[in-house]
Amino acid sequence: xxxxxxxxxxxxxxxxxxxxxxxxxxxxxxxxxxxxxxxxxxxxxxxxxxxxxxxxxxxxxxxxxxxxxxxxxxxxxxxxxxxxxxxxxxxxxxxxxxxxxxxxxxxxxxxxxxxxxxxxxxxxxxxxxxxxxxxxxxxxxxxxxxxxxxxxxxxxxxxxxxxxxxxxxxxxxxxxxxxxxxxxxxxxxxxxxxxxxxxxxx
Amino acid sequence: xxxxxxxxxxxxxxxxxxxxxxxxxxxxxxxxxxxxxxxxxxxxxxxxxxxxxxxxxxxxxxxxxxxxxxxxxxxxxxxxxxxxxxxxxxxxxxxxxxxxxxxxxxxxxxxxxxxxxxxxxx
Numbered sequence: 631x632x633x634x635x636x637x638x639x640x641x642x643x644x645x646x647x648x649x650x651x652x653x654x655x656x657x658x659x660x661x662x663x664x665x666x667x668x669x670x671x672x673x674x675x676x677x678x679x680x681x682x683x684x685x686x687x688x689x690x691x692x693x694x695x696x697x698x699x700x701x702x703x704x705x706x707x708x709x710x711x712x713x714x715x716x717x718x719x720x721x722x723x724x725x726x727x728x729x730x731x732x733x734x735x736x737x738x739x740x741x742x743x744x745x746x747x748x749x750x751x752x753x754x755x756x757x758x759x760x761x762x763x764x765x766x767x768x769x770x771x772x773x774x775x776x777x778x779x780x781x782x783x784x785x786x787x788x789x790x791x792x793x794x795x796x797x798x799x800x801x802x803x804x805x806x807x808x809x810x811x812x813x814x815x816x817x818x819x820x821x822x823x824x825x826x827x828x829x830x831x832x
Numbered sequence: 833x834x835x836x837x838x839x840x841x842x843x844x845x846x847x848x849x850x851x852x853x854x855x856x857x858x859x860x861x862x863x864x865x866x867x868x869x870x871x872x873x874x875x876x877x878x879x880x881x882x883x884x885x886x887x888x889x890x891x892x893x894x895x896x897x898x899x900x901x902x903x904x905x906x907x908x909x910x911x912x913x914x915x916x917x918x919x920x921x922x923x924x925x926x927x928x929x930x931x932x933x934x935x936x937x938x939x940x941x942x943x944x945x946x947x948x949x950x951x952x953x954x
Contacts, residue, residue: 637845644843647888648936651915658918667888667916669842757937831849831937 633674633789633817634824641824641832642793646670646810649753650795653808656749657742657797661723664800671794674817680792681780684711687794687807688776695779696743697770702755702762704820706791706812709770710743711779719804736769743767746808750795754810758823791817834861835952836879840871840897841886841913846936850884850913853940858953868892872900880908882952885930887914887921898928909950913938 634642647670654665675683692714699707717735721728724738744767755762771779791812798805812820837860841847847864854860863880865871869892874880887894894912901910912925915936922933932946947953 640843640845644845644849644936647843647846648915651917651936655917655919658920664920665918669888669890828845831852832845 633814634791634821637828638821638824639672641828642820643670643672645754645757645824645827646672646750646793646795648757649750650797650808652753653746653750653795654797656745660745661720661799663723663802666798666800668796668798671792673792674789675792676789680790680811681777683792683794684779684809685776687796688713691776692773693776693779694739694772694774695770696739696767698743698747698767699765700747700751700762700810701764702751702760703758703823704760704812704816706810706816708743708747708751709780709809709811710739710746711776711807711809712739712742713805714773716742716804716806719802720799723802740767740769742806746797746806750808751810758820758827760823789814789817791820834859836860836881837862838871838874838880838883838908839864840866840868840883840889840894842866842889843886846886846913849936850938850943853938853943855940855944855947855953858947868894868897871897875901875908876904882947883908883910884913885910887912887916887925895924895928898925898930902929909952911943911946 650667650670654667658665688711693711695709695711697707697709717730717738721730726734793810795808839847863874865874868889885894906929910930912930912933917935925933934942
């Protein structure tokens with residue numbers, strides 16, 4: 631699907647890279663751990679392709695996920711996907727006892743999501759000269775197979791922009807994936823902002 | 833005589849942004865490459881005096897490039913340019929021989945200050 635030009639896609643990847651760096655630094659500071667970052671993945675998908683893309687990224691695993699809507703000049707939803715029992719591996723870094731219960735695990739992943747989404751999407755919006763606001767994060771899925779995390783009906787448009795960044799702690803068994811999903815009509819707004827960014831800096 | 837500058841970043845836009853931030857009056861000959869392997873190849877051809885190096889790249893990343901350069905006897909000034917703004921990332925690359933860490937999005941004044949400090953641009 632080509633609703634973004636190659637230049638816009640490349641621009642968005644670099645903008646996402648800067649947002650990812652800010653989110654990585656935020657989480658590194660809070661957890662006092664080094665965060666390994668990867669290259670952001672920017673792709674336009676049909677709704678039916680999103681689930682397969684998620685499996686490609688996280689593997690055929692049991693995951694939990696937190697969703698958080700964002701509203702700027704463009705709107706969308708961020709989803710942070712965590713591998714099985716995410717809280718246990720970082721509980722002590724967050725000030726919890728390592729044997730966390732379900733409620734505490736929710737608190738941990740809601741907090742981490744809030745920090746990552748705020749810093750990453752905030753960084754992206756800042757590059758584009760836009761203000762951004764966020765809804766409260768909420769648990770989207772708890773310990774489900776990755777291929778059942780997302781249904782095509784949830785998107786409700788013919789295509790969606792999928793931005794993925796990956797965060798992993800170097801010395802802990804903990805990693806998560808931040809997805810930003812924007813429906814087609816919002817992608818057009820974002821694309822214009824990216825054009826202005828490229829015109830200004832490129 | 834122009835200063836030989838190598839710009840290493842997988843993003844053509846990021847390379848463009850960096851080159852735009854270099855002092856306009858700096859007499860340089862710029863080579864651009866999009867990955868770590870090509871960076872090493874360009875370096876091994878000889879003559880590179882200043883390298884602007886991204887960290888997060890496919891294949892050989894910036895850390896691996898720095899590590900290889902160090903093993904081969906680092907013979908150019910490496911300025912790391914990265915969006916990975918963790919303090920530890922900065923510490924690591926400086927320990928590995930980079931002279932400076934410049935965060936993305938790049939700031940012309942910051943780059944100019946580094947170049948002046950090392951006497952490659954006056």
